[in-house]
Amino acid sequence: MIAEDSVLLRAGVERLLADEGIETVAAVGDGPGLLTALDEHRPDLAIVDVRMPPTFRDEGLRAALEARKRFPGTSVLVLSQYVEEHYAIELIGSGAAGVGYLLKERVADVADFVDAVQRVADGGTSIDPEVISQLLGRRRNPLDALTPRELEVLGLMAEGRSNTAIARGLVVSDGAVEKHIGNIFAKLNLEPTSDEHRRVRAVLTYLSHS
Template sequence: MVIAEDSVLLRMGVLRLLADEGIETAAAVENGDDLLGAVTEHRPDLAIVDVRMPPTFTDEGLRAALAARAAVPDLPVLVLSQYVEERYAADLLADGRGGVGYLLKERVADVAEFIDAVHRVARGGTCIDQEVIAQLMARKRRNPVDALTPREREVLGLMAQGLSNVAIARSLVVSDGAVEKHIGNIFTKLGLEPSGEEHRRVRAVLAYLER
């Protein structure tokens, strides 16, 4: 077993819980780099990983878990966190290899439930908190392209074909100004901040293609 948790109290608490159940911990670390080193060295039956760890406390834990699964194929990973980091959680759960769990710390009802999850994931099963599932399903349903009007989606579709503003205006039989207004609305609804017109067009098209 390897534990990756930046809070020393939580790290030692989980270590003690596992020890009380006769589960040996090969390493208990506080950051993603050390997690990767530990799983590569020890090849554990399971890695228990927090999401937010040093240095930025955003998504280092999940990114390290994905890297660990790549470095040690079929490494079981149990994420134990206060947060649902949707993007990387979806990547972790979607690889189809099993041996993965995601529990929210405040929703673990008792020690027996946690230990059961540890054994289940270590055996190659899954254990996903219902709140995690709900948030990931909501993320799947949310697509900013869906907020566009039919005309804006039409404009974006023509952008995806590589048409210029002038060509789009000619195709839709509207003015150049109308096309510029539609494209401005598209950028706003897709949350694309000003960073160069061409760059935003590419990002908008990618959002359209991923829909």
């Protein structure tokens, strides 16, 4: 299936795939449509544009991440003009199987594009070298691995707030805060030791990189 707000591009990709014997079971123009179509058709692959209505910022990529959570094993190939670094890191980090991220302006060969489509649909990967280059440069700051909510939780930790105080401030459960903190420790590679306090180490990382 294809999720792309440009009618012409959507039709063009669908025709190109049809010429290669690849059936498009649904073509939609926004994130909610993507999730609805995935639930209905369960396709082998979703080709997703990053920027779609209503704000044309990152709706497609966020919908792709939600799709991977709702429908585990869904293969997603992002086809975009931009590298949305934060969500790209999260998408690629959600599991290497069945993930692709290609830049539209660098897709110059139909055969290469079709090969990427088939590879990702089969559970492989296809990441544009330019995407890798940008992500590696950004990952030099360890905080870039965190989601906006995890970064918010870490900031409140740096203010000295307890889990209960953080939960109250964010209007979430204590369990949700504990989960966020666990994710923070994992993404910052803070393994539990008897000699150091991971919470303090996480805060020090935040203060030195924010």
